[in-house]
Amino acid sequence: MTTGLVYALIGAALAAGLAGVGSAVGVSLGGKAAAGVISEKPELFGRVLILQALPATQGIYGFLVAVLIMVKIGMIGGNPIALTNEQGLALFAAALPIAIGGLASGIYQGKMAAASISMTGKNPAMSARGMTMTAMVETYAILALLVSVLMYIAVPV
Amino acid sequence: MIVPVKKIRLLTAISEQGKLIEALQHESKFMLFEHENDPSLPSDINNELRAIERGIKALSKYKKKKFFAYHEVKQSEFNTIEAEGKALLSKINSALKTIENAEKEIAELQAEIKTLTPYLNLSVATKPLSELVRTRIVIGQVPLNLFEDFAKEADEKGHIFEESSRDHEFVYGAFGYEVVYESQALILLNSYRFTEVTLPLYDTKLKALLPELNDNLANKDKAILEAKDSLKALSNDEEKLRIYYDYYYNLALRKLVVTKTTERVAYVEGWVREDEFETLTKNLENKVDCDIEELAVQNEEMVPTATKNNKLVKPFESITNMFSVPNPNELDPNPAMSVWYWIIFGIMMGDMGYGLALLIIFGLFLKLAKPKGGLKDLATIFLYSSIPSIIFGILTGSFFGVSVDLLNIVGKWFGNPNLTSVVLQPVEDPLPMLIFSLALGIAHIITGLVLKIINDARKRDIKSMLADAVSWILILVGLVIAVVVKNQIVLYVAYGMIGIGAIFILLFSGRDKKGIIGKALAGLGGLYNVTSYLSDVLSYSRLLALSLSTAVIAFTMNLLAGMVGGIPVVGILFAAIVYLIGHVFNFAMGLLSAYVHDGRLQYLEFFGKFYEGGGYEFTPFSYKLKYVNAIKENE
Numbered sequence: 001m002t003t004g005l006v007y008a009l010i011g012a013a014l015a016a017g018l019a020g021v022g023s024a025v026g027v028s029l030g031g032k033a034a035a036g037v038i039s040e041k042p043e044l045f046g047r048v049l050i051l052q053a054l055p056a057t058q059g060i061y062g063f064l065v066a067v068l069i070m071v072k073i074g075m076i077g078g079n080p081i082a083l084t085n086e087q088g089l090a091l092f093a094a095a096l097p098i099a100i101g102g103l104a105s106g107i108y109q110g111k112m113a114a115a116s117i118s119m120t121g122k123n124p125a126m127s128a129r130g131m132t133m134t135a136m137v138e139t140y141a142i143l144a145l146l147v148s149v150l151m152y153i154a155v156p157v
Numbered sequence: 158m159i160v161p162v163k164k165i166r167l168l169t170a171i172s173e174q175g176k177l178i179e180a181l182q183h184e185s186k187f188m189l190f191e192h193e194n195d196p197s198l199p200s201d202i203n204n205e206l207r208a209i210e211r212g213i214k215a216l217s218k219y220k221k222k223k224f225f226a227y228h229e230v231k232q233s234e235f236n237t238i239e240a241e242g243k244a245l246l247s248k249i250n251s252a253l254k255t256i257e258n259a260e261k262e263i264a265e266l267q268a269e270i271k272t273l274t275p276y277l278n279l280s281v282a283t284k285p286l287s288e289l290v291r292t293r294i295v296i297g298q299v300p301l302n303l304f305e306d307f308a309k310e311a312d313e314k315g316h317i318f319e320e321s322s323r324d325h326e327f328v329y330g331a332f333g334y335e336v337v338y339e340s341q342a343l344i345l346l347n348s349y350r351f352t353e354v355t356l357p358l359y360d361t362k363l364k365a366l367l368p369e370l371n372d373n374l375a376n377k378d379k380a381i382l383e384a385k386d387s388l389k390a391l392s393n394d395e396e397k398l399r400i401y402y403d404y405y406y407n408l409a410l411r412k413l414v415v416t417k418t419t420e421r422v423a424y425v426e427g428w429v430r431e432d433e434f435e436t437l438t439k440n441l442e443n444k445v446d447c448d449i450e451e452l453a454v455q456n457e458e459m460v461p462t463a464t465k466n467n468k469l470v471k472p473f474e475s476i477t478n479m480f481s482v483p484n485p486n487e488l489d490p491n492p493a494m495s496v497w498y499w500i501i502f503g504i505m506m507g508d509m510g511y512g513l514a515l516l517i518i519f520g521l522f523l524k525l526a527k528p529k530g531g532l533k534d535l536a537t538i539f540l541y542s543s544i545p546s547i548i549f550g551i552l553t554g555s556f557f558g559v560s561v562d563l564l565n566i567v568g569k570w571f572g573n574p575n576l577t578s579v580v581l582q583p584v585e586d587p588l589p590m591l592i593f594s595l596a597l598g599i600a601h602i603i604t605g606l607v608l609k610i611i612n613d614a615r616k617r618d619i620k621s622m623l624a625d626a627v628s629w630i631l632i633l634v635g636l637v638i639a640v641v642v643k644n645q646i647v648l649y650v651a652y653g654m655i656g657i658g659a660i661f662i663l664l665f666s667g668r669d670k671k672g673i674i675g676k677a678l679a680g681l682g683g684l685y686n687v688t689s690y691l692s693d694v695l696s697y698s699r700l701l702a703l704s705l706s707t708a709v710i711a712f713t714m715n716l717l718a719g720m721v722g723g724i725p726v727v728g729i730l731f732a733a734i735v736y737l738i739g740h741v742f743n744f745a746m747g748l749l750s751a752y753v754h755d756g757r758l759q760y761l762e763f764f765g766k767f768y769e770g771g772g773y774e775f776t777p778f779s780y781k782l783k784y785v786n787a788i789k790e791n792e
Contacts, residue, residue, distance in 0.1 A: 050749060053746075053749060054749075054753065056746070057706075057746070057750065060706060060710065060746065061702075061706060063710075063713075064705075064706055064709045064710060064713070067709065067713045067716075068709060071716070076716060076720075128479035128480075128756065129479065129480070131753050131756065132480075132753070132756055132757050132760050132761070134753075135753045135754055135756075135757045136757065136761075138754075139696065139699070142698070142699045142702040142703075143695075143698065143702075145702050145705075145706070146591075146698055146701065146702050149587060149702075149705060150587065150588075153587060
């Protein structure tokens, strides 16, 4: 196993780990607000659950990039490739956008989701607008994912 | 299409007003001026409705639940259900009352038996004991550990104690003393923590009493069983009770309608769609003796928005209405929006397998469960969106994350192996997909700008049209041509278009501002909007990101399932579980993402260009049904 391979693995670990932390915090923030709402209005469970699930995507994006990297370096379904240090660091760099973007946007999207859930609790008709507003935060996670994937594809292995 | 509405007044004799309201509810074409979507009901009606609901709940315990229940009722049955429903409800209520009372009595009897049990062996009846003059008997219990000393001391002091029974804590029995020694006896009782119980006074011995109590208990049990049997028998009519609920609720809605009256005439005012006016007039005049007057709409009066679209567009109206209801003076955004929503949804799902899943799941759901209202609209939208999902699945060659080149397979059958239907590969080659997404975004935005032109043309606001719509179309199209075409002459044309667009913006953005400086600043500010157009177009890159994430996660799940499948013996089972859970998860998340992000693209990028909204829906006075799915017209 080469040092380059280890760099790439650290990248994959950060992508799945940090973006996962972002989503976990975000979903739990949404969940707290949701629990408060459904204690009073259990019939809104479906609506607030959707809102709570919105910050979950960052973790998925991070996981996705981690899997892509591991497939590329042969850690899943193949033999590990002897990466050079440059290749390894390049893949590490490719993992960073979704790792950092996922972490921060997951948490902030969770805060936004919590606000939308409270709004839904007061006025259930507004839940779709809350969803749209919450999804605006996710735009930056999507852009980060895009940059990660574009960089990942550009790295020759 | 937005249909114009008329303001009308319906007049009838006061005695006929009930009939008029009923006819209006039946026709469902007339919107009252004063209306509430969810009116608060008077408490007596609410109580009755709650009683009916309790009845339904009680009966449904005895009825097997159907997974997808569908209730349809004939109009004639619906109108005449009242007597039957009332009778049914009173039967249910009396049965419930019987059960409730019997249960209460059983609890009392059981409590009584429990108190009596320790004293069953007493040799005398309780009533004569209480009538003794010189001696007093108290019945109660002494803690077991103190009992020996207590018995001895009682004996020494000349009192008597008759033990009835004992358990591991107490000794139960009757204590007797002469009234003259009362104070001394009471001190004794206190010091040994004797607790007195009050037993009911009976003439017979307690032991002889027990069978009677048990008989009573059995009788009550039987009464409960009988009442439950009768409920079970009534449960066949549960359907009728449900109809009665809806009947009663709609009756209440009719009662809530406020008619205005003069000496002899009652009238209601409201809205009717112009295209339904004739039908309403005709149908009403057949049923009720009434006059219809058309009223003039005041200038500042808000008219409700009535939309009329075909079956394909109709469900998408709910998406628009969640954002804002169109105002009656603008172009209906729904036809254009529905097509774009449909296409974008398909790209975001982008998998043949998930498309088929959408088709099957929501097709069956609509067919079997027959949902109403918003849920029906949403399910229909998902059902429609299965088609573009399958198409884009074919174009990206993805079937549950496995690459499948459909046309190639078909081609091989016919001996032509060079065909391919895979034109976009988000995972292997994302750049073409990115360009496709952005191009689609530009087309979407230009559609919005065209709608803006139409709206401005209707308002005869040429300057706004040139500054905010035509200019940007020129710039966007010019930019696209400049990027795509390399021909020198065409390039000049493109630069020309961009230039003209910019000039329109500079000239007309400040149309409402006063003074040269104000106009100039507004013009420059208008040009600065180019950044917002840039971010709008880039926003469509989410099409690539979402189709990428769906594809890669599906691929990962297949990979994981394959790896687990390598385990001997149980491998296949585990692989099936991983495969199933993984794809269900991916499908659900993909559906949620597509729904949310498609909505966002419509609301912000598309509606932002032209849509005003701020209207309110035309909601005719009609039946509101909770339990019944549909009322069938009589044949």
